[in-house]
Structure formats: structure tokens, C-alpha cells
Amino acid sequence: MKTITQYLSLVLMVLMAIPAMAQTQRDLDNFRYRDQRGVNQFEAPKDTASTFDGLHVRVGGASTIQFQSLTQENDGPVELVDLGSNFNLATANLDLDVALYEGVRMHLRTYLSSQHHNESYVKGGYIQIDKLDFISEGFAESLMDHLRVKIGHMENNYGDGHFRRTDNAQSIYNPFVGNYLMDAFTTEVGAEVYYFKGPWLGMIGFTNGKLNQNVSDKDQTSPSFMAKFGYDNAFSDNARFRLTGSVYHSAHNAARGVYLYRGDRAGSRYYEVLSDVDGGGDGFRGGMVVPDFRNEMTSFMINPFVKFGGLEFFGIIETATGKDSGESDTRSYNQFSGELIYRFGNDEDFHIGTRYNTVSGDLKTGGEIDVDRFQLGAGWYMTKNILMKLEYVTQNYDGYPASDIHHEGKFDGLMVEAAISF
Numbered sequence: 376m377k378t379i380t381q382y383l384s385l386v387l388m389v390l391m392a393i394p395a396m397a398q399t400q401r402d403l404d405n406f407r408y409r410d411q412r413g414v415n416q417f418e419a420p421k422d423t424a425s426t427f428d429g430l431h432v433r434v435g436g437a438s439t440i441q442f443q444s445l446t447q448e449n450d451g452p453v454e455l456v457d458l459g460s461n462f463n464l465a466t467a468n469l470d471l472d473v474a475l476y477e478g479v480r481m482h483l484r485t486y487l488s489s490q491h492h493n494e495s496y497v498k499g500g501y502i503q504i505d506k507l508d509f510i511s512e513g514f515a516e517s518l519m520d521h522l523r524v525k526i527g528h529m530e531n532n533y534g535d536g537h538f539r540r541t542d543n544a545q546s547i548y549n550p551f552v553g554n555y556l557m558d559a560f561t562t563e564v565g566a567e568v569y570y571f572k573g574p575w576l577g578m579i580g581f582t583n584g585k586l587n588q589n590v591s592d593k594d595q596t597s598p599s600f601m602a603k604f605g606y607d608n609a610f611s612d613n614a615r616f617r618l619t620g621s622v623y624h625s626a627h628n629a630a631r632g633v634y635l636y637r638g639d640r641a642g643s644r645y646y647e648v649l650s651d652v653d654g655g656g657d658g659f660r661g662g663m664v665v666p667d668f669r670n671e672m673t674s675f676m677i678n679p680f681v682k683f684g685g686l687e688f689f690g691i692i693e694t695a696t697g698k699d700s701g702e703s704d705t706r707s708y709n710q711f712s713g714e715l716i717y718r719f720g721n722d723e724d725f726h727i728g729t730r731y732n733t734v735s736g737d738l739k740t741g742g743e744i745d746v747d748r749f750q751l752g753a754g755w756y757m758t759k760n761i762l763m764k765l766e767y768v769t770q771n772y773d774g775y776p777a778s779d780i781h782h783e784g785k786f787d788g789l790m791v792e793a794a795i796s797f
Contacts, residue, residue: 478506501527632669
């Protein structure tokens, strides 16, 4: 049931959107498009040209809904939910993007409705600085032509998978319905510094290692470090190659552990899978694999992206090593994902594709687990702001002990999703 806060938020969103719709200039400087044009964009582009002409507020948002028809089974100790075929709860985002000054903009995203929370709440936001003219005109101009600073409680830039994943209702970039098995996504307070030089890019960043902020557990927190280095070059209108490597390290002692693979508070796209009738199991993280590391973790991710004409490939090669409380030795989880997409039609309005995703890892309780997922999908951009998706998905669990709900687990079936983003 929607709360009064949600209804008020929806009304506010509509009222704010009315004047925004009349704006002739919807795009901002150094900004990733929120529609079909943002597909295969990664970091926001770095452009020294400026269109700033005073304070400018861009109101945007996203909404999605799925029809889910999945079945599941296991050989575990508890009975799984008997899934039916029906619609999931519609999800919605509200975005505020503000050009504050030449080369300075703000972003704020609010989840109006999500699987895991009935109430509206802020996902995160940041300030992005591409020029220092607010200090004095032309200040450090030659340096800032290549430099960017982002500061906020924000989605942290580890790997390239988070640029293609669904962020609650923002699913227009994702060619499939579901995200990745080991879903690297977190929002922590920190700063990132970027350097762009031709096709080369680099980033270093630090966070306070916390998803939920407070001042009462100062002895259970430690900073996290991340870095990225990459090459991204469009050789022609029909050929592009990108390769990046990323690292994320957290030496953490908080009771809740490291958040990198458990930071999505909105929930997965596969509702109620591997969940039992009493509310246990995966819950809102249905279908995800969350490494059981709390005390420390180091992750590496390599992402190749190749596009030639309408054909594109995106891959993930990832390893996460760490340990849980009470462990003296480290363990590892490895993830591999490859997706092959073909886009065709006017402005590549249609696509078909497959993704194969696997995760293997060592449980704290002993034994090695393997999880694999196969997705076959198709999509149609009815307009640049509306995407219809159809997906067949099958996922299998192997190696879990007989006492675990995932023992010999499996789910498969069809998903249909309608996505709007503006």
C-alpha cells in the first residue's frame, strides 16, 4: 500500500514536471542522456564548451513495470514461494539535475517506489565540477580541461557494469530485464577525481565505506579506496573499442560489512525467487549472489566493450577476495559475464541479444558454489524515452549444502518490462 508520502511525492513530481516540459533546453553540459541516447555512454562526457546561461533546473524521472512469469524449484530444507504470473510493483524515480554555474552541476535521485521500500527515499546525489570559474574566470583552465571532481553520497564508479544495470526504475540503458549475478553497486559518501586525455581516462576515489550514515559507530568504519584506468576510442561512426580495469578495496570492521555487492536497496528484478513461504531466503535480492565478506575485501573488474555497426559485446571479468568476521584466511568469488547484442532498425530502435553470467566462490561454511544465468532478450525503443523488453531467463544453483535454501535451486521463465525515462 502506498503511503501518504509517496502520493505527495508523485503529485510534487507532476507539478514540477509541468514547467520543465516547456523547457526548450533539456540537456546539460557534461551530462549523460536519460533516454536512448545514453545507451553505451559510460562516464558523463567531458566537454570544455559551455552552454551555461544562468541557473537551470532539469526535472526528470523514470518508471518501469514488469509482467513476471517464472517458476522455481529446489531440493532444500524449506518450501519455496509458489510463484504465479502477474505484474510486479511499478517502480519510479525522480531526478533533479541543476546547472549551478559554468562547469558545475548537481544531481539528486529519489526512489519514489521500489520493491524493497514502500516509502520514498533519496538514493544519492553529488556535485560535479568540470571548471573552477567560480573561483575566478579561467582559474586552472588548462588543468580543468582534462580534470573532473565529483563529491557526494553517490553511486561509486567501480567497474563499467553499473553503467548498464537497472537502477530501480531507470532501466532504459539495460538491454535485459535483470542485472548481474554479483551486482557491483553501492552508494557511499566520498569523492572521485577524473583525468581525461583523448581516448584515455583515469579515476581515483575514496569513500567512508558506509551505506547508512551515522556518527555513533566511529570505531567500526574505515575508508574504502577505488581506482579505474581505461581506453575508449571511436575509430569511426561504426567502430568503437573500450577497455577498463577497476579496483575497489575496503578494510572494514562494521557489523554490516562491505557494501559493494549488497548496496542496492531497491531490489532485484526477479521478485520472490529463492525465497521461502516464511519470508526467508534471498528476499528483495532475489537471484543475486552476495559474497559473505564483512571484515575486508578487494575486488578487481575488467570490462571490454566492442561495437562494430549494430553488433556489440560487453564483458565482465571480476574477482573479489576477502574474509568474514572470525576468519583468518581469505576466500575468493569469481564472476564472468558476456553479452552479445545486435541493434538494428532506424536509429537502432530494435535489439536482440544474449547474456551468459556465472559466479563461483568459496562459502564461509565450506564448499564451492557455482551459479549460472542465461538471458535471451529483445527490445524496442518505441520512442527515445520508451522501451519495451522481453526476456527469457534461466538460473541454476550448484554446490550449496543440503541445509541451504539454494540447494539444487533453479528458476526460469519469461519477463516483460515497460520502461520510461526522461
